[in-house]
Amino acid sequence: MPGTLxxxxxxxxxxxxxxxxxxxxxxxQVSQDILQVEEGSLYPALQRVLGKGWAKAEWRETxxxxxxxxxxxxxxxxxxxxxxxASFQRMQGAIQRVLRTQE
Amino acid sequence: xxxxxxxxxxRIGSRVRRDSLxxxxxxxxxxxxxxxxxEARRTxxxxxxxxxxxxxxxxxxxxxxxxxxxxxxxxxxxxxxRDARYAGRFLRKSPGFTTVAVLSLALGIGANxxxxxxxxxxxxxxxxxxxxxxxxYAVNVRRIxxxxxxxxxxxxxxxxxxxxxxxxxRSFTAVVPYTAPGRWRxxxxxxxxxIRGSMVAGNFFTVLGVRPALxxxxxxxxxxxxxxxxxxxxxxxxxxxxxxGAPSALGTHLLLSGVDVTVxxxxxRGFSGVEMDAADVWVPLESVAPIRIQSNWxxxxxFGSKAFVRLRDGVSPTAADxxxxxxxxxxxxxxxYGKSEETVRLGSVIPGRAVAEQPAEVKVSSRLVIAAALxxxxxxxxxxxxxxxxxxTRRREIALRLAVGITRRRLVGQLMLESLIIAGLGAGAxxxxxxxxxxxxxxxxxxxxxxxxxxxxxxxxxxxxxCATAVALLATLAPAIRMTRADVALALRSASPQLAxxxxxxxxxxxxxxxxxxxxxxxxAAAFGQSLRRAYDFDMGVDVNRVITTxxxxxxxxxxxxxxxxMLDEARRRARVIPGVxxxxxxxxxxxxxxxxxxxxxxxxxxxxxxxWSVTPDLQETLGFRLLSxxxxxxxxxxxxxxxxxxxxxxxxxxxxxxxxxxxxxFGADSAPCREVVGVIGDLRTRSxxxxxxxxxxxxTRELDLDELGAYLVIRASGDPRKLMPQLHNAFRDxxxxxxxxxxxxxxxxxxxxxxxxxxxxxxxxxxAVLAVILAGVGLFGILAFSVAQRTxxxxxxxxxxxxxxxxxxxxxxxxxxIVVVGLVVGGLASWYASVAVQSxxxxxxxxxxxxxxxxxxxxxxxxxxxxxxxxxxxxxxxPAIALRAE
Numbered sequence: 006m007p008g009t010l011x012x013x014x015x016x017x018x019x020x021x022x023x024x025x026x027x028x029x030x031x032x033x034q035v036s037q038d039i040l041q042v043e044e045g046s047l048y049p050a051l052q053r054v055l056g057k058g059w060a061k062a063e064w065r066e067t068x069x070x071x072x073x074x075x076x077x078x079x080x081x082x083x084x085x086x087x088x089x090x091a092s093f094q095r096m097q098g099a100i101q102r103v104l105r106t107q108e
Numbered sequence: 109x110x111x112x113x114x115x116x117x118x119r120i121g122s123r124v125r126r127d128s129l130x131x132x133x134x135x136x137x138x139x140x141x142x143x144x145x146x147e148a149r150r151t152x153x154x155x156x157x158x159x160x161x162x163x164x165x166x167x168x169x170x171x172x173x174x175x176x177x178x179x180x181x182x183x184x185x186x187x188x189x190r191d192a193r194y195a196g197r198f199l200r201k202s203p204g205f206t207t208v209a210v211l212s213l214a215l216g217i218g219a220n221x222x223x224x225x226x227x228x229x230x231x232x233x234x235x236x237x238x239x240x241x242x243x244x245y246a247v248n249v250r251r252i253x254x255x256x257x258x259x260x261x262x263x264x265x266x267x268x269x270x271x272x273x274x275x276x277x278r279s280f281t282a283v284v285p286y287t288a289p290g291r292w293r294x295x296x297x298x299x300x301x302x303i304r305g306s307m308v309a310g311n312f313f314t315v316l317g318v319r320p321a322l323x324x325x326x327x328x329x330x331x332x333x334x335x336x337x338x339x340x341x342x343x344x345x346x347x348x349x350x351x352x353g354a355p356s357a358l359g360t361h362l363l364l365s366g367v368d369v370t371v372x373x374x375x376x377r378g379f380s381g382v383e384m385d386a387a388d389v390w391v392p393l394e395s396v397a398p399i400r401i402q403s404n405w406x407x408x409x410x411f412g413s414k415a416f417v418r419l420r421d422g423v424s425p426t427a428a429d430x431x432x433x434x435x436x437x438x439x440x441x442x443x444x445y446g447k448s449e450e451t452v453r454l455g456s457v458i459p460g461r462a463v464a465e466q467p468a469e470v471k472v473s474s475r476l477v478i479a480a481a482l483x484x485x486x487x488x489x490x491x492x493x494x495x496x497x498x499x500x501t502r503r504r505e506i507a508l509r510l511a512v513g514i515t516r517r518r519l520v521g522q523l524m525l526e527s528l529i530i531a532g533l534g535a536g537a538x539x540x541x542x543x544x545x546x547x548x549x550x551x552x553x554x555x556x557x558x559x560x561x562x563x564x565x566x567x568x569x570x571x572x573x574x575c576a577t578a579v580a581l582l583a584t585l586a587p588a589i590r591m592t593r594a595d596v597a598l599a600l601r602s603a604s605p606q607l608a609x610x611x612x613x614x615x616x617x618x619x620x621x622x623x624x625x626x627x628x629x630x631x632x633a634a635a636f637g638q639s640l641r642r643a644y645d646f647d648m649g650v651d652v653n654r655v656i657t658t659x660x661x662x663x664x665x666x667x668x669x670x671x672x673x674x675m676l677d678e679a680r681r682r683a684r685v686i687p688g689v690x691x692x693x694x695x696x697x698x699x700x701x702x703x704x705x706x707x708x709x710x711x712x713x714x715x716x717x718x719x720x721w722s723v724t725p726d727l728q729e730t731l732g733f734r735l736l737s738x739x740x741x742x743x744x745x746x747x748x749x750x751x752x753x754x755x756x757x758x759x760x761x762x763x764x765x766x767x768x769x770x771x772x773x774x775f776g777a778d779s780a781p782c783r784e785v786v787g788v789i790g791d792l793r794t795r796s797x798x799x800x801x802x803x804x805x806x807x808x809t810r811e812l813d814l815d816e817l818g819a820y821l822v823i824r825a826s827g828d829p830r831k832l833m834p835q836l837h838n839a840f841r842d843x844x845x846x847x848x849x850x851x852x853x854x855x856x857x858x859x860x861x862x863x864x865x866x867x868x869x870x871x872x873x874x875x876x877a878v879l880a881v882i883l884a885g886v887g888l889f890g891i892l893a894f895s896v897a898q899r900t901x902x903x904x905x906x907x908x909x910x911x912x913x914x915x916x917x918x919x920x921x922x923x924x925x926x927i928v929v930v931g932l933v934v935g936g937l938a939s940w941y942a943s944v945a946v947q948s949x950x951x952x953x954x955x956x957x958x959x960x961x962x963x964x965x966x967x968x969x970x971x972x973x974x975x976x977x978x979x980x981x982x983x984x985x986x987x988p989a990i991a992l993r994a995e
Binding site for chain 1: 132133135136137139140142143144165166167168169171172175176
């Protein structure tokens with residue numbers, strides 16, 4: 006679903022600032038390996054999120070002393086996330102209701 | 109919105125920092141890979157395995173970079189720029205196609221825009237700079253001189269009429285009498301230039317609500333008969349020409365036909381009163397008329413006054429008409445002024461809606477709009493055709509590009525972009541064409557007119573461009589969609605005839621339309637050309653082609669009749685010795701200079717108004733009247749009873765049943781002597797070739813009354829009169845040192861007013877016809893050349909089977925001829941029905957006659973043959989062996 010990846014990214018970085026690899030890890034672990042993205046495809050989405058002003062990025066050192074680019078959610082990003090989640094849930098609820106009536 | 113802006117800002121920033129962004133992304137991806145490799149190593153993979161697993165999880169780096177860049181860039185915009193560059197390259201590579209396409213658009217749009225800028229001002233706009241022009245009306249008077257046989261005509265008014273309206277009419281807030289701009293001498297000396305002067309009532313400028321560009325307009329004090337110095341307002345154009353636009357023009361004295369005036373103001377640029385032709389200078393009627401006309405000018409019996417009014421709020425034009433009519437009909441002493449039944453009709457000051465007869469140029473111009481629209485249609489048809497053919501020739505290229513993976517949408521977009529570029533270039537070229545053509549047209553049609561606006565009209569340009577763009581897009585879109593849907597493999601393998609066939613009908617149809625439009629324009633041009641020819645050859649009743657009239661003025665018009673006669677005798681003596689002067693006479697007026705009209709009556713018979721002319725015996729031959737029956741006026745007649753020569757029309761109207769010779773007619777007051785008719789002359793025209801022949805009469809006279817106005821010398825040349833003019837000029841300059849002005853004109857020059865609209869029609873229709881024919885020729889050539897190229901193998905087979913060159917040529921020429929014949933028939937029918945639109949403008953010519961149609965058929969036939977020559981030649985030379993191998 007278009008925009009879903011953006012939503013997932015926003016959700017991840019809303020918990021804490023993360024770099025690309027960490028976001029991929031996070032999605033994979035939280036979804037118990039069901040959500041497996043080609044990790045490279047995170048980057049166009051991250052650029053989009055940056056472009057819309059939903060997140061900010063800066064190079065920082067990781068706890069393991071590497072340099073990585075950390076993404077931090079902005080206020081606009083949080084608002085957007087709220088909207089996305091709400092509409093996603095509405096959609097999901099609708100789909101479930103449809104599926105249930107068919108049983 | 110905010111988000112959009114932010115995103116835009118991000119993209120613009122990205123655009124600038126592209127390289128650093130690229131390297132940043134590369135860093136980020138590297139970091140990510142290292143994380144992955146580390147993770148893999150932790151599960152016990154070797155270096156190589158770790159690298160492979162990392163690459164697998166991360167995906168294709170190039171694709172990622174590409175996609176990421178999409179987020180930075182203006183995606184579609186950059187693609188568009190690329191496509192535009194590609195299209196530009198393509199158009200440059202086929203200069204022939206591009207040139208023809210752009211030119212045909214430029215001509216079509218340009219012709220339209222140029223014509224419209226002229227016509228818009230003429231037909232659709234009120235006079236420029238007039239405040240609230242909606243309630244300004246021109247006063248038209250319709251007169252019937254003989255109620256028994258009504259022949260109504262619109263004329264100007266007498267001052268006593270306009271002044272009566274000014275004094276008594278309650279329907280108007282203002283009535284402004286003025287005189288039509290006439291030619292006034294500026295300064296002294298034999299070579300004094302002529303400028304256009306108009307006498308206007310003192311309230312002229314205030315009623316129109318214009319503001320001066322410089323100085324002031326007339327005050328009530330300027331508009332009195334007893335002014336200390338005469339005021340004058342000059343036009344903006346004259347100010348620039350004569351004073352180089354210097355403010356010091358104010359206060360300058362000008363000598364206008366002997367009247368000393370002081371410049372007090374300059375009218376704004378483009379102001380021309382309510383007339384189309386602007387004056388160079390306006391002077392107050394009330395102060396100058398007593399000098400220029402006569403001291404009691406209010407009583408002058410000439411139709412010298414025009415007038416416009418401002419209608420009072422709440423009064424309908426019809427009610428005002430009624431009141432004004434009543435005022436005119438109740439004027440005192442109407443018998444004295446030549447009784448007629450007047451009806452006033454207020455008319456719009458917008459020329460296209462005027463009540464009285466519109467100037468012929470205005471009418472011709474409005475037809476030119478249609479002609480220009482036809483050219484536009486032809487240009488569009490041509491462009492569509494070109495694009496269709498071009499689309500066909502590009503099938504392979506397009507198939508190839510589809511095969512290597514371009515999306516249909518992108519491809520169609522690219523094709524459309526090419527058309528848009530052509531439309532854009534065409535519009536640009538059209539602007540130049542319109543700028544130039546509009547200027548040329550304006551000076552051709554209305555040399556006197558001052559234009560407030562530039563030659564380019566935005567609305568026209570916009571409309572024409574929209575048309576061109578729509579045509580270009582349609583002509584591209586249809587074949588583009590078809591082609592991109594076509595089976596790629598099939599198109600690549602062979603030139604499938606399918607598409608060529610299906611667009612062939614369209615192309616032939618479009619071409620036939622072009623031919624039909626050309627027919628319309630050729631027929632129009634031929635009809636105007638024939639009219640012009642007939643107008644040049646028209647018998648005016650005098651010999652206009654070899655007669656020169658000269659008029660001599662003295663600086664101070666102090667000479668009495670005898671003095672004048674001495675001067676004229678001296679001038680005559682000098683002129684007579686010039687070789688090439690065949691005859692020479694003195695006259696008090698000459699044809700075509702607005703001759704006076706007098707009441708004529710037959711005792712106990714009919715009456716009417718007649719043009720009259722006092723002639724000496726030698727003048728009647730110098731001017732070349734045609735004597736139909738009876739005898740000329742003889743020198744003896746001057747001494748005996750007065751006699752008269754009457755025109756054919758007068759003879760027929762006054763004595764319908766009887767022989768006019770020996771009858772008697774009275775000219776002027778009832779107390780005048782009755783003159784015996786001694787001869788009948790051919791009909792005369794005194795103003796225009798178009799006027800119905802007026803009643804006219806030549807009166808015997810003892811001695812010409814030369815006190816009135818200037819005096820003329822009428823000269824008949826044995827050869828081209830123009831060659832005599834410089835010598836005459838020199839001869840007259842020596843006559844008297846104080847000779848102020850010499851005006852030398854050929855009579856035919858004075859008919860220019862009549863010839864001009866016909867010349868305009870001939871020139872413009874001719875030019876448009878040439879454009880349309882060229883377009884049609886190019887179109888036909890394109891179709892045939894393409895068809896021969898398409899059918900090379902078919903022609904080869906025919907040739908192999910024994911067809912001779914002649915047969916192949918016939919095949920090609922025949923294809924072209926069918927199209928042309930269809931176009932001719934359609935165009936012929938259209939012209940037949942459209943002829944009513946121009947018929948009234950022509951002179952002694954019927955559109956529905958053989959000549960115009962034959963001209964169209966012959967011209968287009970020749971063009972068709974020329975256009976098919978090269979394709980036919982190519983078809984005849986098709987070598988079967990090569991043609992068959994080529995597939």
